[in-house]
Amino acid sequence: MIRVLVTDDSRVMRQIVIRTLRQAGYDWDVREASDGTEALEAIRADEPDVVLCDWNMPEMNGIDLLRNMRAEGFQTPFGFVTSEGSPEMRATAEAAGALFLIAKPFTPDAFREVIEPVLA
Amino acid sequence: MSTIVEHDQVFLIAQEVFASMIDGDPGLLQPWTGDLPEFEEPIVAWVDLSGDWAGRAELLTATATGHDLARALLAMEPDEVVTALDLVDAFGEVANVVGGNVKSLLPTQGKLGLPQVAPVAPVVPGAVVVQELRLAWRGMPLVVTVLGFVPADEEGTAGGDIR
Numbered sequence: 001m002i003r004v005l006v007t008d009d010s011r012v013m014r015q016i017v018i019r020t021l022r023q024a025g026y027d028w029d030v031r032e033a034s035d036g037t038e039a040l041e042a043i044r045a046d047e048p049d050v051v052l053c054d055w056n057m058p059e060m061n062g063i064d065l066l067r068n069m070r071a072e073g074f075q076t077p078f079g080f081v082t083s084e085g086s087p088e089m090r091a092t093a094e095a096a097g098a099l100f101l102i103a104k105p106f107t108p109d110a111f112r113e114v115i116e117p118v119l120a
Numbered sequence: 121m122s123t124i125v126e127h128d129q130v131f132l133i134a135q136e137v138f139a140s141m142i143d144g145d146p147g148l149l150q151p152w153t154g155d156l157p158e159f160e161e162p163i164v165a166w167v168d169l170s171g172d173w174a175g176r177a178e179l180l181t182a183t184a185t186g187h188d189l190a191r192a193l194l195a196m197e198p199d200e201v202v203t204a205l206d207l208v209d210a211f212g213e214v215a216n217v218v219g220g221n222v223k224s225l226l227p228t229q230g231k232l233g234l235p236q237v238a239p240v241a242p243v244v245p246g247a248v249v250v251q252e253l254r255l256a257w258r259g260m261p262l263v264v265t266v267l268g269f270v271p272a273d274e275e276g277t278a279g280g281d282i283r
Contacts, residue, residue, distance in 0.1 A: 009234075010213045012193050012206070016141060019195070056216075056232055083220025088229045103224075104217045105140030 002119065003029045007039040007065070008054040008081070013104070017052060017081055023108040024115065036060025040068055047076055050118060055082035055089070066096045077118045081106065123250050124173060125225050125266055130251045133221040134264050137214060138257060142192045149262075152254040156261055160184065164241045165211040167219035171230015174269040175250065177219035178241055179211065181262040186211045188258070208237040222266055244269050 004021065008014045014032050021028050031048065033039035037060045039053065051069075055062040066078050078098050082089070085103030093101050100114035131151075139146040161183040168176050181189075187202040190210035196202070202210075212235030223232050246269070253264040 010209050010216070012190070012210045012213050015194060056220075056234065058234060083217040084223055084232055085220075086224050086229050104220065105137050107140060 001027050001029045002050065003031070003048040005031050005033060005039060005042055005048040005051045006053075007033040007036065007051065007057075007062070009034050009057040010054070013054065013081075020106065020108050020111055021052075024111040025108075026115070026119070036062060036065030036068070039065050040072075043069060043074055043076065044072075047074060050077045050079070050115070052079055052081050055080050055084060055093075063092065063096055066093075066098060070097050079114060079118070124227075124268065125222055125251060127251050127253065129225055130222065130264060130266055131253055131255075133218055134253065134255065137217050137221065141214065141217065142189065143258075149255055149257050152256045152261055156254050156263070159261070162239060163207070163211060163237065164239065165215035165235060165237045166241050167216050167235050168233040169219065169223050169226070169230055170233065171226075172228040173226050173230060176241070176244070176247070176265075176267040176269070177215060177222045178265045178267065179215045179218065179262065180265070181211075181257075181260070183207075185257065185260040185262060188260070189214065212237045218264065246270050 006014050006017050018030050031042060033042050035057045053062040053065060062080055080093050080098055080101040083104045085101060090101050099118055102110050102114060135146045135149050138149040159182045162180060163183045163186045164178060164180050166176050166178040186207050190202045190206050191200060193210045194206060216235040220232055247267045248270055249265060250268045251266040255262045255264060
């Protein structure tokens with residue numbers, strides 16, 4: 001069972017991400033957060049195996065969540081699932097410690113490709 | 121005349137977004153043929169882009185079509201009631217993904233705002249229509265528009281029509 005925290009301010013998008021994770025395979029134990037602040041609290045309470053996170057959110061955005069996690073010592077595998085996939089954003093994500101960035105719209109294959117190395 | 125984003129690029133983005141997020145089939149979003157009917161209870165979802173190039177990606181349709189979109193996105197039954205919250209979330213998220221992908225086409229990267237949904241989008245003085253795509257989603261009319269916000273002293277240089 002892989003424990004994943006799906007963070008997105010859109011309930012619709014969280015649902016699509018969760019549906020796609022299940023289509024991609026594996027056995028997921030899913031928790032949800034609607035912004036970076038909520039996600040950080042959830043991680044402090046119970047660190048998941050992997051965090052999937054939107055970039056652009058109110059309160060605390062995805063990149064600030066990642067930087068806060070690393071500053072607090074959480075090395076949880078982290079990937080962005082975001083509507084923006086420019087080279088600049090990928091470089092920023094990587095520099096902050098993200099393992100991958102999946103651009104929306106996505107397919108189960110896109111998830112499989114980036115998740116498999118993380119789980120290996 | 122070339123513009124900052126081309127018609128075909130926006131169409132491909134819209135088709136991919138609808139196919140991946142909603143339909144699983146790119147054939148369900150097609151160009152609209154003939155005159156576009158008046159939208160009954162229109163609803164608009166948009167995201168603003170700021171930076172070296174400022175503008176907006178906007179989706180316009182009828183509220184009933186917005187409900188169908190939300191049902192499809194949330195895997196709801198055809199007769200299931202869509203709440204106002206779900207309508208705003210679902211339709212806004214489609215605009216967000218379209219806008220994010222339009223932003224990726226820009227030569228310089230700016231900032232993408234959060235999606236907004238309302239019966240009418242706020243007018244930005246001097247905004248020009250860079251691209252307007254009249255589309256049919258599952259046979260229902262839907263318009264995707266990319267607007268450029270041009271500073272007053274540069275009006276007429278974006279290759280679009282003043283709105």
